[in-house]
Amino acid sequence: MYVVTAAEMAEIDRMASRDYFVPSIVLMENAGLRVTESIRRYFGGRVAGKRVLIFAGKGNNGGDGLVVARHLHNEGAEVKVFLLARPEDLRGDPRTNLEIYQKMGGKIFPILEQSHLQRADISLLYADLVVDAIFGTGFKGAALGLTGEVIKLINNAGKPIVAVDLPSGLDADTGQVHGPCIKATWTVTFALPKRGLVLEPGATLAGELEVVDIGIPRRLIESRNLRLRLLTPAWCREQLKPRDPSSHKGNFGHVLVVGGSQGMVGAVALAALGALRAGAGLVTAAVPRSLQDVLAAKTTEVMTRGLPEMPGGVLSREALPYILELLEKCTVLAIGPGLSRDKTTVSLVLELLPQVRCPVVIDADALNALAEDRKYLREAEKEAVLTPHPGEMARLIETTTAQVQADRLGVATRAAQDWRVTVVLKGARTIIASPSGEAFINPTGNPGMATAGSGDVLTGVVAGLIAQGLPVPVAAALGAYIHGAAGDYAARTQGQQGLVAGDLLNYLPRVFRKLEARTEKTCLGKGLPL
Numbered sequence: 001m002y003v004v005t006a007a008e009m010a011e012i013d014r015m016a017s018r019d020y021f022v023p024s025i026v027l028m029e030n031a032g033l034r035v036t037e038s039i040r041r042y043f044g045g046r047v048a049g050k051r052v053l054i055f056a057g058k059g060n061n062g063g064d065g066l067v068v069a070r071h072l073h074n075e076g077a078e079v080k081v082f083l084l085a086r087p088e089d090l091r092g093d094p095r096t097n098l099e100i101y102q103k104m105g106g107k108i109f110p111i112l113e114q115s116h117l118q119r120a121d122i123s124l125l126y127a128d129l130v131v132d133a134i135f136g137t138g139f140k141g142a143a144l145g146l147t148g149e150v151i152k153l154i155n156n157a158g159k160p161i162v163a164v165d166l167p168s169g170l171d172a173d174t175g176q177v178h179g180p181c182i183k184a185t186w187t188v189t190f191a192l193p194k195r196g197l198v199l200e201p202g203a204t205l206a207g208e209l210e211v212v213d214i215g216i217p218r219r220l221i222e223s224r225n226l227r228l229r230l231l232t233p234a235w236c237r238e239q240l241k242p243r244d245p246s247s248h249k250g251n252f253g254h255v256l257v258v259g260g261s262q263g264m265v266g267a268v269a270l271a272a273l274g275a276l277r278a279g280a281g282l283v284t285a286a287v288p289r290s291l292q293d294v295l296a297a298k299t300t301e302v303m304t305r306g307l308p309e310m311p312g313g314v315l316s317r318e319a320l321p322y323i324l325e326l327l328e329k330c331t332v333l334a335i336g337p338g339l340s341r342d343k344t345t346v347s348l349v350l351e352l353l354p355q356v357r358c359p360v361v362i363d364a365d366a367l368n369a370l371a372e373d374r375k376y377l378r379e380a381e382k383e384a385v386l387t388p389h390p391g392e393m394a395r396l397i398e399t400t401t402a403q404v405q406a407d408r409l410g411v412a413t414r415a416a417q418d419w420r421v422t423v424v425l426k427g428a429r430t431i432i433a434s435p436s437g438e439a440f441i442n443p444t445g446n447p448g449m450a451t452a453g454s455g456d457v458l459t460g461v462v463a464g465l466i467a468q469g470l471p472v473p474v475a476a477a478l479g480a481y482i483h484g485a486a487g488d489y490a491a492r493t494q495g496q497q498g499l500v501a502g503d504l505l506n507y508l509p510r511v512f513r514k515l516e517a518r519t520e521k522t523c524l525g526k527g528l529p530l
């Protein structure tokens with residue numbers, strides 16, 4: 001499902017009217033009807049007698065709200081519209097809908113000064129539902145003054161809130177807030193999700209996300225060369241091909257995992273088992289020689305190799321020829337889990353990577369090695385996936401973690417295009433950016449996954465999918481979705497607090513089964529329904 005900026009949505013809106021002759025008031029009517037339908041479902045099919053407050057701004061978002069008011073009024077709901085503008089300030093479609101609603105006897109209450117807040121406050125006490133139609137994609141900056149007061153009043157009333165198109169106060173493009181913002185129970189957004197609805201904190205402020213069709217021609221949307229998508233079960237299912245009955249393990253690739261150091265062999269085990277759980281045919285894990293037996297004991301199905309090491313149990317430069325020889329039989333390399341930041345290991349990584357001829361997944365301490373010398377990133381021809389968390393990303397681009405988090409999408413897409421790699425910027429709503437400029441936002445995952453080893457499992461899953469022949473950016477996006485969905489599954493079954501990385505390995509097969517079963521309805525924002 002494509003995700004758009006406010007400007008992209010406005011352009012699509014304009015073209016729907018200008019080039020496809022869809023009158024804007026028809027789009028507004030459809031938008032209002034879809035919100036009304038959602039509200040009717042929320043009330044179990046009947047709105048008669050329900051007390052619904054609609055807070056409307058002066059723009060088209062407010063216009064949508066007036067359409068909702070009209071239909072709910074017609075169906076017998078007790079509707080009050082609080083208008084955050086003078087009626088004469090409304091123009092065009094919003095004005096038309098205001099006049100229709102008033103003509104039908106609908107009630108309008110102005111909120112133009114502090115004294116008007118009291119009536120709103122009292123009405124909120126008795127409300128069954130609040131409709132937020134104050135601001136949509138036209139919002140900029142921060143909701144100050146009276147408007148900010150109204151948003152806080154609504155949030156503090158403790159009533160269910162449905163946001164029209166966007167929670168008011170949210171930046172439609174970044175998902176950031178710079179002032180008061182509606183905390184919606186759910187959001188009904190039109191045509192396509194806006195970026196701010198699928199990036200934190202916007203994704204949380206939006207509540208459950210419902211994307212509704214308002215009659216914008218599909219051909220128009222497809223003609224827009226949109227580059228950002230929200231990962232959905234439907235998209236993931238399309239990437240998973242059923243297995244040929246005559247397949248054998250050689251058909252599903254061979255992953256080589258290189259990593260480990262004294263005290264950090266578990267990371268390699270998690271990555272190697274993640275690759276197997278993702279469906280790789282064979283997995284070899286190569287670690288410092290003194291750790292090989294420990295690793296073998298932890299990973300029955302994984303082939304293990306001991307490599308030359310330094311005192312203290314880190315890989316030495318002598319490991320290079322051994323790794324290159326192992327790579328001759330492998331389809332993909334995953335390097336980094338548990339490697340350590342020892343300077344010998346750093347020089348090994350920097351010498352090895354330019355010689356790797358197969359796709360490579362670079363994680364953890366291998367990323368930190370690249371932060372010491374970006375020559376490989378800048379110059380080498382490669383098929384690589386980098387899987388940094390925000391701190392590793394900050395080191396790679398020599399900035400702060402806060403700056404990475406302030407523009408996750410921009411940072412990931414720029415790095416992917418500058419270095420011609422696929423970047424998986426981990427964190428809430430992982431971003432997957434490809435060298436071609438295409439990007440994905442992953443809606444699955446939860447804070448329970450902020451636990452040691454979770455990233456190692458992801459590294460293995462991505463490598464395991466590449467091993468089976470998926471294009472590198474697709475494997476990275478699919479891997480992120482499935483990894484997060486396994487975490488959602490685990491959290492729903494056993495809670496977030498006690499979740500450990502090994503649990504993800506146990507839930508991966510169930511996520512694949514649900515996707516393969518092709519029975520899942522498409523859902524947004526909350527991973528796979530269970």
Ligand SMILES: NC(=O)C1=CN([C@@H]2O[C@H](COP(=O)(O)OP(=O)(O)OC[C@H]3O[C@@H](n4cnc5c(N)ncnc54)[C@H](O)[C@@H]3O)[C@@H](O)[C@H]2O)[C@H](O)CC1
Nearest residue numbers: 013027028059060061135136137138139140141142165190
């Ligand atoms: N295809 C579609 O998606 C359709 C969308 N519709 C709705 O239209 C809005 C966008 O409408 P627009 O008039 O451009 O903007 P808003 O309604 O969001 O109103 C903004 C309004 O408020 C003023 N404003 C902006 N920032 C601030 C601020 N910080 N403080 C105070 N006031 C502010 C600004 O001047 C505008 O006047 C979209 O979200 C949908 O709900 C169509 O109805 C149907 C098709």
Ligand SMILES: [K+]
Nearest residue numbers: 132135164166
């Ligand atoms: K709104």
